[in-house]
Amino acid sequence: MARIIAIANQKGGVGKTTTAVNLAAALAATPKRVLLIDLDAQGNATMGSGIDKRDLHASTCDVLLEELHAEDAIMETAEGYDLLPGNTDLTAAEIELMDEEGREQRLKRALDPLRPRYDFIIVDCPPALSLLTLNALTASDSVLVPMQCEYYALEGLTSLLQTIDALKQRLNPDLEIEGVLRTMFDVRNNLANAVSAELVQHFGDKVFRTIVPRNVRLAEAPSHGQSIIGYDRGSRGGIAYLGLAGEVLRRQRERAQAAAEPQKKEPNVTETPA
16 A cells, blocks of 8 residues: 655755655665656656656646546656656646645545555645645645745745644644754754754754755756656766665654554453353
C-alpha cells in the first residue's frame, strides 16, 4: 500500500519540484514502485521528467474534474517512475472546483484505487496554500517540507504548520510531518548555519539529516528533462537525493516495525474448558 507524501511549502523557489522529481527518481532506483503527481500549473515536474507539458493527451486536470480515471492519465518515464502530468489546465480546474461539494477530496478519491499498485506516491504541490494544495494534503499520509535556511523561510514554515494543524482537525486527522528538508544550502553562509541549527533545535528528528547543497549539476538536470539521478548520479546533488531516499525508506521501515510490535506483544488467549 503506497505511502502518499506531499511536497509542500507555500513559499516559492525553495526546491519543491526539484525535490519531488529527484526523490521519485531516487526511490525508483532502489527500486520501489513510484508515482509522481504534478499538481502545479507550471508543469515543471512534468518537464523535468522528460514529458512535454504542451503535448498531453490527459493530465491531472482531467482527473480532478473527474472526466478521466487517474490510471488512464498516467505516463511512464525513462527513469522508472510513473507520472501523472500537469500543465496550465490546472488553473482552470481550480476555478471550476471552487463551488463543488467535497472539492478538497477530489485527489484522494482519485488516488485511493491506485494505492495498492505503488510503494510511494509523491505529490508536487503549487507554491501557495490553494485548493490544489488542500487536495494534496487531504489525500496524503505526510508532508515533506523543503526550505531554504533563511529568515523568511521560518515564518513560512510556521504558517504551513498552522495550516496542517487546521486541516488535521477538519479533513485529514492522520496527516503528519514526514520531515523538513534543508535545500540550496551554502555552508559558507553564517545565516544559513544559524537557521539550520534553530530548525534542528525546534523540530529535532523531523529535520532530515540529508542537506541538499547548491549544485550546478542539480540546476542543469531539468533542462535535459532528467532528474539528477539520471543526469549525474555521482554529483553532490545526486548523492544528496539518494541519501534523502534512504532516510525516507528507513522511516517507513520504522513505522512498519512500530505498527507490528503491539501485535507481537498481545498474549495468546486460549479458552479454558469448563
